[in-house]
Amino acid sequence: MEKFIQFLINGIAIGSIYALMTVGYSLVYSIMNFSNFAHGGVIMLGSYFGFFAITILKAPFWLAALIAMTGTTLLAVVIERLAYDPLRRRQAPSLYYIISAMGISIFLENIVLATLGADFRNYPPLFQTSGFYIGGISIGKLDVLILVVGTISLFGLMWLIEKTKIGLAIRATSFNLRAANLMGVNTEFVIFVVFGLGGLLAGLAGVMYGLRYTVWPQMGLITNKAFVAAVFGGLGSLPGAIVGAISLGIIEAMATGYISSNLRDLIAFVLLVTILVVRPSGIMGKATEDKA
Template sequence: MTQLIQQLINGLSIGSVYALMAVGYSLVYSIMNFSNFAHGGVIMLGSYFGFFLLTLFKLPFTAAFLGAALGAAVVAVIIERVAYSPLRARNAPFLYFIISAMGASIFLENFVIATIGPTFKTYPPVFPKEPFRFGPLFVGRLDMMMFLISVVCLAALVYFIDFTKTGKAIRATAYNMRASVLMGINTDMVIIIVFGIGGALAGIAGVLFGMKYTVYPQMGFITLKSFIAAVFGGLGSLPGAVIGSILLGVIETLTSGYISSQLRDLISFSLLIIILVIRPMGLMGRITEEKA
């Protein structure tokens, strides 16, 4: 029983980071109705930003953390302006957006390989390695901080979306972009804000993931896990993205703990196929055709 609870705690930790990634996916999908596969490159750059701010510029963790979030947000907005905005101006098919997103992701990965190098980099110790102990259970300080930071960021996002004027504009644009334009909402600015928020969350997730594991140019691959979580919970649904991410994190840790760590990714992607076949809209998503 103790081992099960320990695995669940680990699953909550990594699932909360998946949630930060998946929310960025869902935000963009809710507005533009396509999956932003360049999100992985933003996560990767956010992790590198945090690493160099800590090691090269010797900034304290809080400053490096915020700097990485800001840098990733700027990168996400630049990608939207360069790769997606011209396509929106021409009313291009959504397939073009997906191709452009893949191109941006490949460009970012190879740009980092060409400039920084392909070698793995390890974050310096930020929190003490001694874990918290609750009876027979051990909770790593980093795992605890990952979970708490993720909860705070997601709670702040929910408040922003539900209780601010800009948040209401985002919800209106997600529901019907054409009607929002007629009501006087600057949808172009809404899209920039959405990409900025998604990029900031991606940067935070990149820092946390890099601290937990390592930093390398191909780490954007982890964004496929957040895509699975977003599909599992329902693309376009923020609560669904969070729930799907937590469930995916728990499933992965239980698989690693009780079956084999080599089967973790196999089960994750099998889950994606099953969900797409049985319930394409996910746990809390809407059928795409119903979305205006």
């Protein structure tokens, strides 16, 4: 039982990092109906920004996160301008966006490989000194930090989407971009905000992922997990993305704990295929159109 609770907490912690990755992904999907595979590259660079902020600038966690988040927000917005905006002007079909996204993803990965090399880099141990003990359960300080920061950020995002005017505009645009346009919503600006928000949370996710695991140029591949989480929760649905990501984190932690860590990714992708077969719209998805 203690073991179970231990795995559960680990699972929720890693799940909340996945959630920070997934919401950015899901927001873009909900507005523009394509899978932004460049998101992984943004997360990877966020992780490097944080790593260098801590190692070179000797920044504390909060400052490193802030630097990484600033960098990734700018990066996400620039990618939107350079890679997607020209397609939108030509009213290209969503397949073109996916190809463009993959191109950006490969470009970011290779620019890091070429300049920094293929090494895995470990963050300095900022939080691993000791944990909290409750009963027989030990919780690492880092996991507590991830849980707190993750929860605050996700609630902040939900508040923004549900309660503010720009949030209403984002929701309206995701249901019907043309109608939102007719209401006077500057949908270009909504797209800009959505990429910015996705980038902001990607930076935070990158730093926390790097702290918990490690940093390497191909780490953008973990967005495949964000994709699994988004499909699991229902593509385009924000609460779905969060629930999907945390469920995925828990399932992975259980698989690692009770079976083997080698099977972790296998289980994640078996889950993806199973959902696509059984319930293509996910837990709370908006529709079962093509999931590109």
